[in-house]
Amino acid sequence: DSGVTQTPKHLITATGQRVTLRCSPRSGDLSVYWYQQSLDQGLQFLIQYYNGEERAKGNILERFSAQQFPDLHSELNLSSLELGDSALYFCASSLDSSYNSPLHFGNGTRLTVT
């Protein structure tokens, strides 16, 4: 158990809808990362937060947004969903935002857009 909690585990929704994925980091970790894994793809970096502030952005679509709250949990909002957004979404946390601070991953949220 990595200590990172993601909810829900599975999500099925229709195109055009909006969903929110939630992540609670490991106790003591200040940094939260979101990654997307599509079929047969690697983990694509979406966005990173550190202590409530956005620290880095990857290939995150404008339809996607995220935030980290004062209690350090994070939410990833996906709107105007398309079939291609179907993927596994992973949240990871680390102690700080340094480049050599290993990430600890949650078990992911599997999103299916129909």
Added chain:
Amino acid sequence: DQQVKQNSPSLSVQEGRISILNCDYTNSMFDYFLWYKKYPAEGPTFLISISSIKDKNEDGRFTVFLNKSAKHLSLHIVPSQPGDSAVYFCAASAASSGTYKYIFGTGTRLKVLA
């Protein structure tokens, strides 16, 4: 552009033998590398890391080798066990980028045959 490449999608090895998983990168600014293991329905789990100031790091049955001139790293598992069967991801980061994000490869599925 895939900055971190794992060119072998799968690998089968006999129990007790050595497993060698390879990873190539293109960005010469990467200076910290990690290997993660992923079982089905779980998030990736951190295995071992190496800084660019080293060329080898060992942790039990796992050893990571880094060849900076070739922009290549490898993970050796000796001896391989059936429980090692999983997908292995390599990842890289660059302190100088200022973003501290990890770039992942597409993974290699290792199957250890009993």
